[in-house]
Amino acid sequence: MPAERPDSPGGDQELWALAAGGDVAAFGELFNRHVAGVWNYAYRLTGSWATAEDLASLTFLTAWRRVGEVTLVNDSARPWLYTVTANLARREQRRLGRFAAVLTRLPRNPVVRDHAEDVAGQVDADRRLKAVLDAVAKLPRAERRAVELCLLGGLSNGEAAAVLGIAEPSVRARISRARTRLRELLRDTGVLAGGDF
Amino acid sequence: MADDLNLPPDRPMPDLLKEAMWNRLAPGLRARRRRRLGLPLAVASGVGALALGATLVFSPVHDAGTDLTRVPAGAKPDAGDAQLFKACLDSAPDLGVSLADPDSLRLTLKVDQGAERSYLVGRNATLAAVCVLRDGQNAGPYRPYSGLMVTDDRDWTHGREGYAYLSATRPICGFASATNAYRPSVVFGVATPDVAKVEMYGPDDSMTPAVLKDGIFVVKFVEGGSPRDDYSRKFRVTMRDGSVHDFPGR
Numbered sequence: 001m002p003a004e005r006p007d008s009p010g011g012d013q014e015l016w017a018l019a020a021g022g023d024v025a026a027f028g029e030l031f032n033r034h035v036a037g038v039w040n041y042a043y044r045l046t047g048s049w050a051t052a053e054d055l056a057s058l059t060f061l062t063a064w065r066r067v068g069e070v071t072l073v074n075d076s077a078r079p080w081l082y083t084v085t086a087n088l089a090r091r092e093q094r095r096l097g098r099f100a101a102v103l104t105r106l107p108r109n110p111v112v113r114d115h116a117e118d119v120a121g122q123v124d125a126d127r128r129l130k131a132v133l134d135a136v137a138k139l140p141r142a143e144r145r146a147v148e149l150c151l152l153g154g155l156s157n158g159e160a161a162a163v164l165g166i167a168e169p170s171v172r173a174r175i176s177r178a179r180t181r182l183r184e185l186l187r188d189t190g191v192l193a194g195g196d197f
Numbered sequence: 198m199a200d201d202l203n204l205p206p207d208r209p210m211p212d213l214l215k216e217a218m219w220n221r222l223a224p225g226l227r228a229r230r231r232r233r234l235g236l237p238l239a240v241a242s243g244v245g246a247l248a249l250g251a252t253l254v255f256s257p258v259h260d261a262g263t264d265l266t267r268v269p270a271g272a273k274p275d276a277g278d279a280q281l282f283k284a285c286l287d288s289a290p291d292l293g294v295s296l297a298d299p300d301s302l303r304l305t306l307k308v309d310q311g312a313e314r315s316y317l318v319g320r321n322a323t324l325a326a327v328c329v330l331r332d333g334q335n336a337g338p339y340r341p342y343s344g345l346m347v348t349d350d351r352d353w354t355h356g357r358e359g360y361a362y363l364s365a366t367r368p369i370c371g372f373a374s375a376t377n378a379y380r381p382s383v384v385f386g387v388a389t390p391d392v393a394k395v396e397m398y399g400p401d402d403s404m405t406p407a408v409l410k411d412g413i414f415v416v417k418f419v420e421g422g423s424p425r426d427d428y429s430r431k432f433r434v435t436m437r438d439g440s441v442h443d444f445p446g447r
Contacts, residue, residue: 024226031219036210044204057218064226132202151202182202 012077020068027067030077031060038081044152045089047130055092059085079149079159086148128189135185139178146174147182274307274317282317285328285345292345302326305411310381318385318413324348324359325387325413327373346373348387360412363389369414369434369444384416384430394435404433 012033018026038059042052062084063077072080136147149160150171157175161168274282285292286299296302301321308316317328329344348358348370358372371386388395388409395407397416407414432444 024223027226028219028223031222032215035215035218036207039210039214040207043208053214053218057221060218060222061225064222126205128203129205132204152204186202 011075013072013075016067016072016077019064027064030063034078034081035060037078038085041082041153042085042089044129045086045133045148046092047126047133051092055085055088058088062088073162074159076159079155079163082149082153082155083163086145086153131186131189132182135182135189138185139181143174143178143181146171147178150175151178272307272309274304278307278317279304281330281334282319282328285317285330286326289345294345294347296326296347303411305413306408306415308383308415308417310375310383310417314375316375316383316385318415320360320387320411320413323361325372325385327385329375346385348372358387360387360389363387365389365391367444368392368436368442369395369432371432381417381419384418386414386416386432388412388414388434391436391438392434393437396433396435398431398433400430407432 012030015026015030019030035056039052039056042055042059043049046052046055059081063081070080074080132152136144136152139147145164146160149155149163150157157168157171161171164171282302282304286296286302289296289299298321302319302324303321304317304319306318308318310316313332315330315333317330319326319328324347326345326347329346349361358370363370368389368391369386371384374384375382384397386395386407390412392409392414395409395414395416397405397407397418399405399418405416405418407416430445434442434444436442
């Protein structure tokens with residue numbers, strides 16, 4: 001794990017600039033700050049912790065390779081990282097189709113076992129998440145991207161607007177339309193909390 | 198808002214996993230050539246370029262500089278492999294795969310992917326099939342790390358990858374893959390008899406030749422093996438008449 005920088009700058013933008021100059025320690029600090037969020041986000045996009053691990057790795061590898069080309073428009077690197085994760089997840093889904101379901105059962109890392117997949121309650125959580133992902137996949141593209149960032153990723157409308165390159169009210173409108181569609185799509189699945197979606 | 202969807206809550210990331218992930222990343226970071234700070238691009242543009250990474254413009258080709266991208270892909274299967282292949286096909290119903298005529302499938306290639314995982318690839322007149330082996334054994338339907346992927350099976354691929362869907366303008370089709378960052382990855386595909394050679398190109402123009410046999414091609418490569426790897430791929434197909442065609446990787 002990257003060592004914490006004793007003189008760690010406060011903001012992601014400063015770390016990003018240092019990383020762009022080849023500072024591995026600065027990039028390590030960004031990794032420390034965001035890897036757990038990216039990992040959880042990747043799980044919410046794919047429904048698989050094993051795939052999430054790979055996507056998180058690929059996200060940070062992509063970030064390192066593009067850090068010199070990209071200027072953060074948010075104070076936090078997280079929106080940009082999430083957008084990369086979502087792009088990578090879509091690429092994997094397009095390429096693998098349902099074959100991904102097999103890959104998730106294949107061993108990915110001989111060092112780290114996915115402890116959490118042993119938790120009994122996880123089965124139901126996975127089922128609920130897969131139902132949500134199936135419904136999200138049926139949304140129009142523009143709404144789907146807003147949902148991925150805001151509902152699945154927990155970004156604010158403003159953060160999503162910045163990385164999507166659209167106005168914040170447009171994000172709100174897309175989320176609103178998507179919520180209506182999702183309510184319909186998930187009506188009989190038992191996924192909606194208290195039926196009040 | 199996400200609470201409405203009743204999504205699973207975030208998990209704390211195990212330190213061991215975090216450490217392992219960083220340890221896999223770190224060698225690649227230190228090996229990277231330092232970039233000069235180039236023209237800053239808007240974030241949306243950078244992400245858009247990533248999404249469009251499958252569309253490549255080829256500059257003069259050079260071979261990959263690292264041996265990792267030139268891993269031999271296929272080997273000739275033996276009698277033991279044939280037995281494993283048959284057992285795998287026989288278990289197709291238990292693996293959730295519908296095979297109309299499993300006895301007509303002939304084993305063509307064996308592919309190793311690292312120490313533990315390997316694949317047996319075969320075909321008949323209409324479809325191709327890949328059996329996933331664990332430690333060299335067909336693990337069966339009730340153990341993890343086994344599986345069977347076939348073309349034209351909507352449950353496992355996209356349903357339009359078999360030989361019937363190939364044509365003069367679409368002489369190859371990749372139908373399954375197993376990818377791992379930094380480690381050997383494999384792409385499986387089908388090809389018409391008119392195809393003489395298949396090569397896969399990475400975004401840095403590195404070339405990895407495919408093993409092509411009996412209408413099946415297999416490419417073994419390492420994702421993330423090149424500093425310029427943005428995980429887009431492209432296939433270059435040389436036909437028997439000498440013509441060359443490029444196809445985006447899926």
